[in-house]
Amino acid sequence: MILGYLKERRNMYCAFVLIDSRIPPQSIDLEFIEWCGLNDMPFQIIFTKADKLKKSQLAKNTATFDAALYKQGWEELPNRFISSSKDAAGRDEILNFIEALASI
Template structure:
């Protein structure tokens, strides 16, 4: 159970992240995938992660401490945010450095919009994570926005693509921030990751 969630620091330099002295789990996804809403739902706080109608609201690495035990990290989205190329390249190198060099990172949740057919940008990002050995799981968001059968169809199409890439299905969760769908399963999985990391 997530009892407390407290903002720690925002920064644009992975070198300035808090000391890697506890387990850390990060959330990332395409701009406007519903990341901040999902984080707020998981931690039971409406305004912890800043939500916005405009893609690209999260532009920094945001650390929150959970239950005084582990870090949850909100990363900038990749993709459609309307920012100039220089800023975009800066983000990309920041995210790359963070994902490949952060030694206490025990899980990365890649958020996928369940309303859409598989998007090339998501598949490319997952493939990159696979080649860099970044430990990822999938979180399908916005499951309440359409019929269950349509959501299931899009998820199955996406999983078929990941099987083609990796030969297996990754761990995945189906969520809705508004209906709190998937909250229990996702929280339990995060707790498992933290427990495993702490036991190492």
């Protein structure tokens, strides 16, 4: 359903894949990312709820996610943001990215 929507939208420049930074890589997320790659769907990853983790654990979890992506065959990692809706981490970077996209 969502896949069909993404495929059909011609004005879709980029999807944001929100990943809960607290949990191990989920197959549903990895499968969606793989689908994006196979379907030439540009996307960015947003790790969410970063405030809920210690910096070291956050780094560990994002590295684990990276490893899962390499395993999936990505040669270059997709761009990612670290975010928190609580302390607004990543907010400016994400908004700047969207602004840059919107001005293409």
